[in-house]
Amino acid sequence: MAFEDSDLTAVSPDAATAKILIAGGFGVGKTTLVGTISETEPLRTEELITEVSVGVDDLAGVERKTTTTVAMDFGRITLSPALVVYLFGAPGQDRFWFMWDDLSRGALGAVVLADTRRLDSCFPSVDFFEHRGIPFAVGVNCFDGYCDEDPEDIRAALDLPPEVPLVLCDARDRESVKRVLLALLEHVMRGLAAEASADRQPV
Template sequence: MKADTPGTVAVGDDEFQQPPLPVKMVIAGGFGVGKTTTVASISEIEPLTTEASITTVAAGVDDLSHTPEKTTTTVAMDFGCITIDPTLKLYLFGTPGQERFGFMWDDIVEGALGGLVIVDTRRLDDCYAAVDYFEHRDIPFAVALNAFDGKVEYGLDEVRWALDVSDHVPVTVFDARERGSVRDTLLVVLELALARVEEAEARAATEL
């Protein structure tokens, strides 16, 4: 019998490729913070988006002062995927940022192992709802400050204090347009989520 390699099962003299383990991750945050861009930057497939044009009516509801060039908005969700290695594949679901589409969150988040809350430091208030959502449902998440124009308005400690997130919640800076930056940020969430799974399995084993 051959020794197993990652992603394969050895049976006799034959090896069979196992499909990678699917892991669902949610990309959340306020309107125009870069969720769609994040999914598009990293996805190995053509991302599925549900973008609609911003009408004059919507422009009166959504704050476009910091994103004047934005002409579309996500009205349902974004979807993409990325294979981390032969054993693991991330399925990314981006939430709509507007409060009026909040009724869709429960369906989008169901089954997710972790979440990434993207923050525009020019308008921190927009991400409070996403932070509260993950905290109240005890879903592991990280906070990522999107470096618009290559900079952020506040430091990591200032943002952590303003959002009042626990010390175990990672807070980092990334660029939603850069594939490598997005990858590194998603790996932070993945490590956090997998650690939570391992802890749960260890507790279950001790209770047997």
């Protein structure tokens, strides 16, 4: 599957659209990922972290974080003149999880962004998509540009089925984010092909 930078003027008015959710724990890099890959200026709903967050949001490991997403991030990618993908970044704090059902409605798939320093923060996202049957890929955000954890150890810790893609990435790097999204789209296509094949089997 190709994933080229596109000319917005080449998009067909009849282009199909798809929705991908970007999820994960608080401070894992979801806003950064959407901003890195979006071909348009992303819509952000960030607010300053204030004293009100003390005792409510877990800032362990992200002490330097000064803002937080309170609704969603929104970006757009044109994969071809016939297909436009919209990215919806979900808020990571548990007090905003009530929004996830609405955000995930109609989603083609999802990316769960993980931070190996706080791997347990992405468990709720993995559970959410597994229970709803929404295909997802895991992107392990390498904050220092590298990851000293074995990907298979991360997969085992998250108890991921072998078919779920797990990709090391840097949410600040466009090519790296592309690889995560491509892994998800290929995973979705394999699932759709398997369903179509099963439907063709004689009863």
